[in-house]
Amino acid sequence: MRQQRLKEVQKFVPIDAMKQRIINDKNNPQGYIALTMTLILSAVALVIATTVSLLAIGEAQSSFALYKGEDTLSFVEGCMEDALLKARASDAYAGGTITRPEGTCSIAVSKVSSTWTITATTTSTTYKRTIQVVAVKTTVMTITSWKEI
Numbered sequence: 001m002r003q004q005r006l007k008e009v010q011k012f013v014p015i016d017a018m019k020q021r022i023i024n025d026k027n028n029p030q031g032y033i034a035l036t037m038t039l040i041l042s043a044v045a046l047v048i049a050t051t052v053s054l055l056a057i058g059e060a061q062s063s064f065a066l067y068k069g070e071d072t073l074s075f076v077e078g079c080m081e082d083a084l085l086k087a088r089a090s091d092a093y094a095g096g097t098i099t100r101p102e103g104t105c106s107i108a109v110s111k112v113s114s115t116w117t118i119t120a121t122t123t124s125t126t127y128k129r130t131i132q133v134v135a136v137k138t139t140v141m142t143i144t145s146w147k148e149i
Helices: 002-012 015-027 030-089
Strands: 095-100 103-112 115-122 130-137 141-148
Touching: 030 095, 030 103, 030 115, 030 130, 030 141
Parallel strands: none
Antiparallel strands: 095 103, 103 115, 115 130, 130 141
8 A cells, every 4th residue: 555655745746856855854944933932931931930029029028018018017116105194194114025926126215304215125926016106294195206216
């Protein structure tokens, strides 16, 4: 059957021409160009995918740090509010530590006559925040300054 098929093909194309075509196809670099282009395009796609992934990881880390920093700021503001309540309740309040479920903060109190300077700093969190409040205490406590330092 194979021999018959070969004879049919020889009617249309002589064997020598077929051999020459096969030899020419082997020397033709078009397959190599396609393979090279595929490899280059794959490398470029891989570089782009890696860059996008690294940028996404960096953005996620930055977003997490911002979130944790804001969370810590809220925590230290809560500690300051507790300290102000204790200072309002007692003229003898001298600071100390305040422990909450979110962590621990340190309170420092400085008094010059009726002007109180209260500083709250986080101590047990990764992100450190400090708030300083200046208040005047007479019959009521009036806050004159509230700032993050």
